[in-house]
Amino acid sequence: MAVLDDAAVLRRRRVERLERVWEERSGLLGWLTTTNHKRIGIMFFFTALAFFAAGGVEALLIRTQLIGPDQHVLSPQAYDEVFTLHGVTMIFLFVIPISIGAFGNYLLPLQIGARDLAFPRLNAFSYWVYLCSGIFVYVGLAIGQAPDAGWFDYVPLASKQFSPSAGIDFYALGLIFTGVSSTATAINLIVTTFKLRAPGMSLNRMPLFCYAFLAVSFALLFALPPLTVATGLLELERRLGLPFYEVGRGGSALMWQHLFWIFGHPEVYIIILPAFGIATSIIPTFTRRRMVAFPLVAIAEILVAFIGFGVWAHHMFAVGLPTIETIYFAAASLIIVIPSAIQLFAWITTIVTGTPIFKTPLLWIVGFIVLFIIGGLSGVMFAAIPFDQQTTDTYFVVAHFHFVIFGAAVFPILGGIYYWFPKVTGRMYHERAGQASFWLTFAGTTITFMPMHVVGLLGMPRRNYTYAPGMGWTGLNLIETLGAYLLAGGLLLMTANLLVSIFRGAPAGEDPWGGDTLEWAISSPPPVYNFAVIPKVTSAYAMWDAADRGEDLRRLARGEMVLADGHEQPASTTLDAQLDDVLEMPTDSIWPLLLALALAGVFTMLLTGHLTTAYVFGGLALALLGCWHLKEPEEAT
Amino acid sequence: MSGLARRAEPSGATAAALAHRRRAIPNGIWGALLFVATETALFGTLIGSYFYLRFTSSQWPQGGVAAPSVALPLALTAALVLTTAPVLLGARAARAGRRDNAIALFALALAVQASYLAWQIVALHDDLQRFSPRATAYGAIYVTLLVLHHAHVALGLALEGWLIARLSRGLTRYRVTTAQVVAIYWVFVNAVAIAVVATQVSPS
Amino acid sequence: MRRARLGPGGEPLLWFGVLGAPAAWALTHLAGVELSQASCMEAARGGGWNLHFDAWTIAVFATMAAIAVAAEVAAVLTFRATRDASSAPPRGRIHFLAIIGMTIGPLFLAMILMGGLGAVLLERCQQG
Numbered sequence: 001m002a003v004l005d006d007a008a009v010l011r012r013r014r015v016e017r018l019e020r021v022w023e024e025r026s027g028l029l030g031w032l033t034t035t036n037h038k039r040i041g042i043m044f045f046f047t048a049l050a051f052f053a054a055g056g057v058e059a060l061l062i063r064t065q066l067i068g069p070d071q072h073v074l075s076p077q078a079y080d081e082v083f084t085l086h087g088v089t090m091i092f093l094f095v096i097p098i099s100i101g102a103f104g105n106y107l108l109p110l111q112i113g114a115r116d117l118a119f120p121r122l123n124a125f126s127y128w129v130y131l132c133s134g135i136f137v138y139v140g141l142a143i144g145q146a147p148d149a150g151w152f153d154y155v156p157l158a159s160k161q162f163s164p165s166a167g168i169d170f171y172a173l174g175l176i177f178t179g180v181s182s183t184a185t186a187i188n189l190i191v192t193t194f195k196l197r198a199p200g201m202s203l204n205r206m207p208l209f210c211y212a213f214l215a216v217s218f219a220l221l222f223a224l225p226p227l228t229v230a231t232g233l234l235e236l237e238r239r240l241g242l243p244f245y246e247v248g249r250g251g252s253a254l255m256w257q258h259l260f261w262i263f264g265h266p267e268v269y270i271i272i273l274p275a276f277g278i279a280t281s282i283i284p285t286f287t288r289r290r291m292v293a294f295p296l297v298a299i300a301e302i303l304v305a306f307i308g309f310g311v312w313a314h315h316m317f318a319v320g321l322p323t324i325e326t327i328y329f330a331a332a333s334l335i336i337v338i339p340s341a342i343q344l345f346a347w348i349t350t351i352v353t354g355t356p357i358f359k360t361p362l363l364w365i366v367g368f369i370v371l372f373i374i375g376g377l378s379g380v381m382f383a384a385i386p387f388d389q390q391t392t393d394t395y396f397v398v399a400h401f402h403f404v405i406f407g408a409a410v411f412p413i414l415g416g417i418y419y420w421f422p423k424v425t426g427r428m429y430h431e432r433a434g435q436a437s438f439w440l441t442f443a444g445t446t447i448t449f450m451p452m453h454v455v456g457l458l459g460m461p462r463r464n465y466t467y468a469p470g471m472g473w474t475g476l477n478l479i480e481t482l483g484a485y486l487l488a489g490g491l492l493l494m495t496a497n498l499l500v501s502i503f504r505g506a507p508a509g510e511d512p513w514g515g516d517t518l519e520w521a522i523s524s525p526p527p528v529y530n531f532a533v534i535p536k537v538t539s540a541y542a543m544w545d546a547a548d549r550g551e552d553l554r555r556l557a558r559g560e561m562v563l564a565d566g567h568e569q570p571a572s573t574t575l576d577a578q579l580d581d582v583l584e585m586p587t588d589s590i591w592p593l594l595l596a597l598a599l600a601g602v603f604t605m606l607l608t609g610h611l612t613t614a615y616v617f618g619g620l621a622l623a624l625l626g627c628w629h630l631k632e633p634e635e636a637t
Numbered sequence: 638m639s640g641l642a643r644r645a646e647p648s649g650a651t652a653a654a655l656a657h658r659r660r661a662i663p664n665g666i667w668g669a670l671l672f673v674a675t676e677t678a679l680f681g682t683l684i685g686s687y688f689y690l691r692f693t694s695s696q697w698p699q700g701g702v703a704a705p706s707v708a709l710p711l712a713l714t715a716a717l718v719l720t721t722a723p724v725l726l727g728a729r730a731a732r733a734g735r736r737d738n739a740i741a742l743f744a745l746a747l748a749v750q751a752s753y754l755a756w757q758i759v760a761l762h763d764d765l766q767r768f769s770p771r772a773t774a775y776g777a778i779y780v781t782l783l784v785l786h787h788a789h790v791a792l793g794l795a796l797e798g799w800l801i802a803r804l805s806r807g808l809t810r811y812r813v814t815t816a817q818v819v820a821i822y823w824v825f826v827n828a829v830a831i832a833v834v835a836t837q838v839s840p841s
Numbered sequence: 842m843r844r845a846r847l848g849p850g851g852e853p854l855l856w857f858g859v860l861g862a863p864a865a866w867a868l869t870h871l872a873g874v875e876l877s878q879a880s881c882m883e884a885a886r887g888g889g890w891n892l893h894f895d896a897w898t899i900a901v902f903a904t905m906a907a908i909a910v911a912a913e914v915a916a917v918l919t920f921r922a923t924r925d926a927s928s929a930p931p932r933g934r935i936h937f938l939a940i941i942g943m944t945i946g947p948l949f950l951a952m953i954l955m956g957g958l959g960a961v962l963l964e965r966c967q968q969g
Binding site: 118119122183186187190191194195221222224225226228229233236237240241242243244246249250251252255258259262571572573574578580581583622626629632633 | 659662667676678699772776778780803812815
């Protein structure tokens, strides 16, 4: 008995020391200077939700305008701005930031047994740049100069001659600006995944969630530069008259399409891969069994990202490229279905051969599987060039991508919110209301987007602000709009459920679900330092290894891998996760915020055409970067 | 017993394993490599755009502009590429603890690179007298490619200056990593310089 | 057995088995797109780029297909050599990566063959 008491006392003492070392600054200044991945993840989360609401309002405006023929809810110009902003907001300001910035940031260190990301200050910088870039884009809307050429902004429509207002400049500069945030997060997630895994977590023992985020991060690194080039050249053409896309002076309008889609196609896989990662986290937990074909699912996630770089011209099958050029893209577009199918088979088999518990998170994943199959089937139809040439730019493609983006990317995000809500808040949500919100949203999604296949095949083009009566489209559009309102209702119910549950939900405890990954080993919400003792890992389902988790308690008592001398974090080798080093992590810093503001100054001055002032802000940014690096952690060793 | 071993396992069971120098690539180096990878994709895309525009034109350079001279750009690039040696040696010197050597090597590299940049700016100015980037897509992509490269050189000079300033205050593990990061950045810039100059003189 | 080739230092066979096929496909993709642009775009009609399109296509694609097949063989050999591995690294990790290499080889080979055959059999520079 005395020995046990001693062990408990020792554990308590070590935990208290960690809490003292890792104590966070409170108040507003604490949040402005935080470099903690959980706080930053929460900030990303709420900011992304605000943009989701904005994008949702834009969607409802679109659907209301299309509720019947010849409506005048929105003028043609306003309609163009609304559908452009809807696409830009949902893709760049909601789904990417919530995936990598909220889910990736918060959960990746927890799942690999780490205490933070590899570059905490860079993480803070990512967030502040995201916030500034989102505001930057919406300032355009606020001053009546929103972008209006669609989210892919084709030239020559987007050139100065045909779009003289500043809306396109907000678009182009805004996307470059937000790309800085995503690139920084991608680098951070990769290095974290490579170097900060708990010793013993070799590549074959890494959770599938981490594989998905590794794939996303690499994809971002290589997909964003073409977008930067495309929009950068566009800005140079619009502001300085350099004729990259202007055919009359030797440019090429088609070059925009190539550049945009070299970014744009990987981008849509970037959108969906985190959702795959969330699905592969939820399924084992709620089916009480290991994921079928674990290595195949791991590589499927990376394959989708990799092959996704080779399919871009399937967005251009109707522009007149020679068949000997498009053949490569058709081949890759057909084969890329296979990794997605591998994952689907693995998920479905795991559910069917396991013991499924259909709580809210699993319901969202089952809904995701259904919607992804539908969206995937309509997608592979587009890989057949003749079919694509008939249906491109009709509502058939709108149906396809909403099934895959909303159904297959957002459903797992919503399921993931329910799944990890207990961990982040320490409270349980209301299960019945959760299930109801799923069914409402699923019904709304199906009712909104399924008829779009039909109306597309009946010839309704996308992006038209209205349509004539007697085309055979009226009834279906009405149904779609009603479905959209139902969908919104489901999301509002979910919001209400979670808001109420934050204050009135039952206490969740550490592991309400019996999860298989390490975030369930610690308290809810997690302590600042995540793990009192760096976990011992001997399999890919660390939380289900009771022996290892018991050993962790003994190691905590012994002081082994507690690392409480400073803000300490172990680093491991990349492939086999052998302990390699102990790192001192940075603490609070104001410089990331200030640097983000300086960058905002640069982009704003570029927008307004004050180039000299832009240079001044650029110089300031460099100076702030220097100040940031005056503080050198890692001097402890 | 190293501090590392002591903190990781007070019993010392794995002290021997941890007493060695770290084996894996440090985080900062990984970050630098990934940053260089994304910037390489940026230049790759821009160079690809140059050739795409070239493929779209029956005449290149467009607008009757004379093809660029070969000798000066190649000579300047050769000088720049040669600075890879002092930069790599400087990083190695920093790692070995030879601070003064490291500073001297980086300072030498900086002097040559700054001269390169100055000369290139003059050469670009001369080019702009011959043709305008507004007149043709050739001019536009030519100037954009070169200016982007020169901007990366300028940033490299700033990084090197910062590094020298920090090293002169003493050598720490963080600053050794900084030296290696700066070296990686310069190897990247020099490699890109080869690709850029090859593109620049390709019509000749 | 093949322990020596799978020691923690080198593992070249494993990495060729994992990365060989994707690299081969990436090269064929780039080469294919560039060859078609060089043959069919404006500049080509000016007569500047006199390419033996079919010869180049077959040469590149056949070589890369062979590399993809070789990578598949490498992955299979590594898989068989580590069949007895538990999940413990490095053999567990190597076995895992070998499974990955074996899976992806056929996919990339299929894309190489589909693209190469299509480019040679389809009519040159026909607008699609």
